[in-house]
Amino acid sequence: MSxxxxxxxxxxxxxxxxxxxxxxxxxxxxxxxxEPRDFIGLIxxxxxxxxxxxxxxxGLVTPEIGTVRVLGRSPREVRRRIxxxxxxxxxxxxxxxxxxxxxxxGRLGVSSWGFRHRREDLDRARETMREVGVxxxxxxxxxxxxxxxxxxxxxxxxxxxxxAILLLDEPMAGIDLYMEQGVLETLRGLNxxxxxxxxxxxxxxxxxxxxxxxxxxxxxxxxxxxxIGPDIIAEMYRAVTPVRAVGHRxxxxxxxxxxxxKR
Amino acid sequence: MIxxxxxxxxxxLLLRGLLAGVLAGVACGLIGxxxxxxxxxxxxxxxAHIVVGGIGAVIFLRFRLPGAFxxxxxxxxxxxxxxxxxxxxxxxxxxxxxxxxxxxxxLWAIGMAVGILLLKYxxxxxxxxxxxxxxxxxxxxxxxxxxxxxxxxxxxxALLLTHKRLKALCLDEEFxxxxxxxxxxxxxxxxGLVSLAVVALIRVVGLILVIALLSLPAATSRFFAGRxxxxxxxxxxxxxxxxxxxxxxxxxTRVSPESAIVLAAALxxxxxxxxxxxxxxxxxx
Numbered sequence: 325m326s327x328x329x330x331x332x333x334x335x336x337x338x339x340x341x342x343x344x345x346x347x348x349x350x351x352x353x354x355x356x357x358x359e360p361r362d363f364i365g366l367i368x369x370x371x372x373x374x375x376x377x378x379x380x381x382x383g384l385v386t387p388e389i390g391t392v393r394v395l396g397r398s399p400r401e402v403r404r405r406i407x408x409x410x411x412x413x414x415x416x417x418x419x420x421x422x423x424x425x426x427x428x429x430g431r432l433g434v435s436s437w438g439f440r441h442r443r444e445d446l447d448r449a450r451e452t453m454r455e456v457g458v459x460x461x462x463x464x465x466x467x468x469x470x471x472x473x474x475x476x477x478x479x480x481x482x483x484x485x486x487x488a489i490l491l492l493d494e495p496m497a498g499i500d501l502y503m504e505q506g507v508l509e510t511l512r513g514l515n516x517x518x519x520x521x522x523x524x525x526x527x528x529x530x531x532x533x534x535x536x537x538x539x540x541x542x543x544x545x546x547x548x549x550x551x552i553g554p555d556i557i558a559e560m561y562r563a564v565t566p567v568r569a570v571g572h573r574x575x576x577x578x579x580x581x582x583x584x585x586k587r
Numbered sequence: 588m589i590x591x592x593x594x595x596x597x598x599x600l601l602l603r604g605l606l607a608g609v610l611a612g613v614a615c616g617l618i619g620x621x622x623x624x625x626x627x628x629x630x631x632x633x634x635a636h637i638v639v640g641g642i643g644a645v646i647f648l649r650f651r652l653p654g655a656f657x658x659x660x661x662x663x664x665x666x667x668x669x670x671x672x673x674x675x676x677x678x679x680x681x682x683x684x685x686x687x688x689x690x691x692x693x694l695w696a697i698g699m700a701v702g703i704l705l706l707k708y709x710x711x712x713x714x715x716x717x718x719x720x721x722x723x724x725x726x727x728x729x730x731x732x733x734x735x736x737x738x739x740x741x742x743x744x745a746l747l748l749t750h751k752r753l754k755a756l757c758l759d760e761e762f763x764x765x766x767x768x769x770x771x772x773x774x775x776x777x778x779g780l781v782s783l784a785v786v787a788l789i790r791v792v793g794l795i796l797v798i799a800l801l802s803l804p805a806a807t808s809r810f811f812a813g814r815x816x817x818x819x820x821x822x823x824x825x826x827x828x829x830x831x832x833x834x835x836x837x838x839x840t841r842v843s844p845e846s847a848i849v850l851a852a853a854l855x856x857x858x859x860x861x862x863x864x865x866x867x868x869x870x871x872x
Contacts, residue, residue: 382765408765415759419624420815429755432766439750439816465813485766 407487472503619805641668
């Protein structure tokens, strides 16, 4: 096999919600190529378009300008190959279901009819749970797990439909530093075989653990994680806060930093 | 209670009533866990009360136009109006989420009002509507039993086919949607099944008390089962016991069997709750 090429490509996407020309777009001329072993940290202020970018990759929204391809197809066509980890709060922990039940919902894209789960689906679910280290909790209630364990269960759910790429929305929100380490180890292990895109507010975390940092604030700037020094992080924190407060979609400071680095 | 079973041997009505209880118990035992888990008790109540309007309409039409509607059993009108009610409630839930409680409350009251209004213009049928509102398990006909059996068959078949989808909907609606499951469609299916269970319960406890049997046994079963399928098994057993034993217990007394069923269901729930609290307290100390 020759060079496999990028797993996902976003090319020249400009995106508005609702009517076009109704104010500035959420995303403007955004391009991103996600390589097979990529680990991208997606950061940016609230309203900067991070969630929209994830929605584009998931095929939940389609751009009028530009294209999004995953595995060379439209995201809708290959949706079950796209592993997605939303924020924990969206799973109803009061529902009587075991951890295995939760993971098995990741197989719905493969088989969704019937009362019982197929042998093949159960095997695949257990295999993924072993990979992310939650197999021992299979028969426990999802609500009984700690935040870090839940997050890993959701990663297993995202992966068990034979995912070729993993998208995580704020996976470290609401879990403590110790658990964060565990989740991070899991992700590092998975990164040996899949590209990962991780949305985060934690600039420090992102810059020290991912391979590339994508800063999104309507426009996107990407650079290697090593390029971000403490001074740039500090500047970003300073600048991001007023951007949030005023709601002004200015240039993300990291863009400037990036350009300076290139110069 | 012994007299109840002794009389049953000679009184076919008692036997039919008992069978109706068992069949309705199966329906509500299977559907109750979804209702409780997905927190749609209130929506189910609205469906039940819209059905009052449907039954009222059938009784009214039967009286006014006996040529066209004379032979229709009001319970078939109930099935039809229950399905319409499920569609209405499901659409409100999907498209008007922010004003859900207001709109559902309105549908609830309107359904009831239409039923009462139509019956006002149907002289001589007031007692019949009472049997639908409060249940009348002692006058179950053969046709009623056939209908109940049909409802159970539809519910069982539907669950065998779609349990995984319904479970996923309860667990994480958004994620189920991402996996290509139609959220609106699956939700309408669930409400449709709820509405069939509501109709099945009409004969046994009446529309007003339907909610008690849809929610209490399922809530009780939660104490004994950690999974949805386990809850369904326990709540079917509970429902069948609850729709039969309390009737036998109050047989020959002046206590209404329908009220006895609901109060027994409430008692079972409270006992399970207290037992669980005590056990938990004991394990902590």
